[in-house]
Structures are given as structure tokens and as C-alpha cells.
Amino acid sequence: MDMSSHQEEEEVVSHGLKENTCQVTCQMDDTVLMGVQQGQPAPPLLLGNLGSIQNIVLGQNTWLDDEVMDHSQALLRRQYPQVGGLYAVTSLTQLTSFSSPAQGFVQILNVFGNHWVTVSNIGCEEGTLNVYDSLGINNKHDFCSQVVSLLQYSGKTVWIGWPHVQQQQGWSDCGLFTIANSLTLCMGGDPGKLCYDQKQMRDHLFSCFVDGSLTPFPSCERTPLPEVHFCDVEVYCTCRRPYRIALELMVECGRCGEWFHDQCEDLQPDDLISMEEYMCCICRVTHMGKYGK
Ligand SMILES: [Zn+2]
Ligand SMILES: [Zn+2]
Incomplete structure (x- = not known):
């Protein structure tokens, strides 16, 4: 990957400038999950109950719903247990983290x-x-913000890439392409190299559901376009997500220099008024360990 050629890269996040101190006592329990919820495992398979989704899958111009997407993810999870992610799509409408983000993951996400x-x-x-x-x-x-929080990256900057993949015709088939691309990734393939036969996708998906296993969608190979659109996102805090301007405040720890969301550190607006030096929860624990106080 050539990070130097990102001509369209865009600074998505700017820094919050709020140097504040407070005397609230934080508990470690407060530090990780405020503002970020854990993803929930995909619900169980819809075994023997395909009638409820048949019309959705086979109906032309029908948008695939949560149930269809989660059924697909449950199949993928069973077929490819080594792949992480594949969490219930309804659990990902908020900022969400994975329990084991270090492994290779595939996740279907609803956008707006x-x-x-x-x-x-x-x-x-x-x-x-x-x-x-x-x-x-x-x-x-x-x-x-939502995408980046999935990774729980401990470094400073997350790069989000948009590889060139086949573009759908019409507005209703995004779910089919998303399932097809997710399967390709689980199989170790490159979605950018495939051109699916869009007309066959619904029939293929439903026959997979009947058979209880996802098999590759009818496709031909194509030459992938090399350039990838990237954007870089700075991540902060114990939650490893960006600063959302106008939605939250950030405070800088005087010890470690990291910035923290007011929610994640459980800070109230009054806490931010008096200040000398803020110490984050992590540094506070380290400090207490060293000095017994
Ligand atoms: Zn945070
Ligand atoms: Zn700190």
C-alpha cells in the first residue's frame, strides 16, 4: 500500500482544544464503554424459517433487511470461524467496538x-x-467515526480505504453486493477482482439459504484498479475513536498527553471549570500504584 499517493486524503478530524482539569474520581469501569457499546453476536440462523425472508430476497427492487443480512452473517460465522466481526447489524447502529479487534474481521454495516x-x-x-x-x-x-471505532486501534491514526469494487445498478441491491463481497473476503479473495452477475444474485442467495451455506456468487474476473481512495482519522482516548466536533468535549491528560472524551472520562461540565492539570484514569491508576495514594 502506498500511503504517499493519497491525493484526495482528507483530514476528517480536527483537534479539540480544551485544556481542563478536574477533580472527579473516575472508576475504571467508566473508561471504556461510555459512548461506545460492544457489538452483539449475530443472532442464530433462521433454520427452517426461510418463508419470512423469501419475498425480500427474491423480490426485485426489494432492499435486504436486517434479518437477511444477519442470517448471511450467521452463515459466514459458521463457515469461517477464524474470521472475526460478523456481529449483529442492529447492534452496530451506535459506535461499537469488537471484543477481539486484532484478528482479521469482516463486518456488514448499515450506513444511515x-x-x-x-x-x-x-x-x-x-x-x-x-x-x-x-x-x-x-x-x-x-x-x-463509526467505522474507526470498530478497529480499536492503539496507534494515533487510522486509515480508511475504499478499494474500487463493482458498482451496483439501481438502488436496491446493495445488500446483495455486500453479502457477496463479505463472502469473498472470508474466502481470502479480493472483491476488487470480481464482477458479479447482478441479475443472478437474488436467486443465488436464496438457493444458498435453502442449502444452508453461502457459495460464491456467479462472477467473472476483472483487473482491479490500483488506486484506493483513503482518508485518515485521528483516534484518541481509551475508546480509540475520533473527536466529534460539537458533540463532545476533549480534555488533555497532563501526564501522558493523550486526549480523552468528556463522556469516556465521565466529566461533567462543572468539572471542566477549575483546572490545574488533568490526570486521566489510566495515569491515575499508575500514579496510585506507584505512590499508594
Ligand atoms: Zn473516548
Ligand atoms: Zn494520562
Whole structure:
């Protein structure tokens, strides 16, 4: 991956400038999950109950719903137990972290309630993840925040890449492309090298559901385009996500220099008024360990 050629890269996040101190006592329990919820495992398979989704899968111009996407993810989870992610899509409407983000993961994500994409770090360098989107590039700030929080990257900057993948015809088939690309990634393939036969995708998916196993969607090979659109996102705090301007405040720890969200550190607005030097929860624990106080 050539990070120097990101001509369209964009600074998604700017720094919060709030140098504040407070005397609140934080508990470690407060530090990780405030503002970020854990992903939930995909619900069990819809065994023997395909009638409820048949019309959705086979209906032309029908948008695939949560149930269809989670059934697909449950199949992938069973077929590819070594692949991480594959969490229930409904659990990912908020900022979410994975329990084991270090492993290669594949995750189907709903974008703004009406569009499906696949997010994965398979084949990526450390601190990078890819978005496979059959409707172009969506790098709105909220979307980037949500995607980045999946990775729980301990470094400073996460790179989000949008490899070139086949673009869908029409508006309703994003779920089919998302399932097809997720399967390709689980199998170790490159979605950018495939051109699916869109007309066959619904029939193929439903026959997979009947057989209880996802098999590759009918496709032909194509030459992948080398350039990848990237954007870089600075991540902070114990939650390893960006600063969302106007939605939250950040405070800098005088010890470690890291910035923390007010929610994650459980700070109230009054806490931010008086200041000398703020010490984050992590440094406070270290400090107490050293000095017994
Ligand atoms: Zn945070
Ligand atoms: Zn600190």
C-alpha cells in the first residue's frame, strides 16, 4: 500500500482544544464503554424459517433487511470461524467496538439506515481498514467515526480505504453486493477482482439459504484498479475513536498527553471549570500504584 499517493486524503478530524482539569474520581469501569457499546453476536440462523425472508430476497427492487443480512452473517460465522466481526447489524447502529479487534474481521454495516457496506481489515496493514461499497465513497464524518471505532486501534491514526469494487445498478441491491463481497473476503479473495452477475444474485442467495451455506456468487474476473481512495482519522482516548466536533468535549491528560472524551472520562461540565492539570484514569491508576495514594 502506498500511503504517499493519497491525493484526495482528507483530514476528517480536527483537534479539540480544551485544556481542563478536574477533580472527579473516575472508576475504571467508566473508561471504556461510555459512548461506545460492544457489538452483539449475530443472532442464530433462521433454520427452517426461510418463508419470512423469501419475498425480500427474491423480490426485485426489494432492499435486504436486517434479518437477511444477519442470517448471511450467521452463515459466514459458521463457515469461517477464524474470521472475526460478523456481529449483529442492529447492534452496530451506535459506535461499537469488537471484543477481539486484532484478528482479521469482516463486518456488514448499515450506513444511515438505507445502505449496506462491508468493512474489513483483512489484507490491510496495521491501523488500516477497507470499506467495500457498491455505491461509491461515503466518507462523512459520522460514518468514519463509526467505522474507526470498530478497529480499536492503539496507534494515533487510522486509515480508511475504499478499494474500487463493482458498482451496483439501481438502488436496491446493495445488500446483495455486500453479502457477496463479505463472502469473498472470508474466502481470502479480493472483491476488487470480481464482477458479479447482478441479475443472478437474488436467486443465488436464496438457493444458498435453502442449502444452508453461502457459495460464491456467479462472477467473472476483472483487473482491479490500483488506486484506493483513503482518508485518515485521528483516534484518541481509551475508546480509540475520533473527536466529534460539537458533540463532545476533549480534555488533555497532563501526564501522558493523550486526549480523552468528556463522556469516556465521565466529566461533567462543572468539572471542566477549575483546572490545574488533568490526570486521566489510566495515569491515575499508575500514579496510585506507584505512590499508594
Ligand atoms: Zn473516548
Ligand atoms: Zn494520562
